[in-house]
Amino acid sequence: MPRLPDVAREYDGGNTTGFVSPAGDSLEGPIDLSEVLDLRRPHRYPVRVKGDALLERGIQHGDILIADAAASPAAGQVVIAMIHGDVLVCQLAYRCGQWWLKPSGADKEPQPVADEAEIWAVVAALVRTSV
Structure with a gap:
């Protein structure tokens, strides 16, 4: 593979010949994912999904899910929960005066959030590394 000259790899849009592009002031710099996903906060964690946890979502x-352990859970949010030592990714629901953990799939029953269940974190973002 041929090596690109340094100019091509470091192009910032400001060094052009001819007229200045009207869109030149709207060029964005490099994207820092740790800043966008706010990973510098001590309660934010990346968690890789194993299995088809919530295909419908x-x-x-x-x-890779960005889990926020400091966020307050609310109905409809995707959460990471621990039940009997198992870690689950599920949707949080509130019905009939009780909180429920709703896994994906019609064959899986919602489970009530009881003493043995703990909501560990709320999912704040999703990163997909393959398309």
Whole structure:
């Protein structure tokens, strides 16, 4: 593979010949994912998904979830929970005066959030490394 000249690899849009592009002031610099996903906060963690946890929510095997352990859970959010030592990714629901953990799939029953269940974190973002 041929090596690109340094100018091509470090192009910032400001060194052009001819007229200045009207879009030149809207060029964005490099994207820092740790800043965008706010990973510098001590309670934010990347967690890799194993299995087809919540396909209907677009969460697939191999995705990376950004878990926020300090966020307050709310109905409809995707959460990471621990039940009997198992870690689950599920949707949090509130019905009939009780909180429920709703896994993906019609064959899986929602489980009530009881003493043996702990909501560890709320999913704040999803990163997909393969398309």
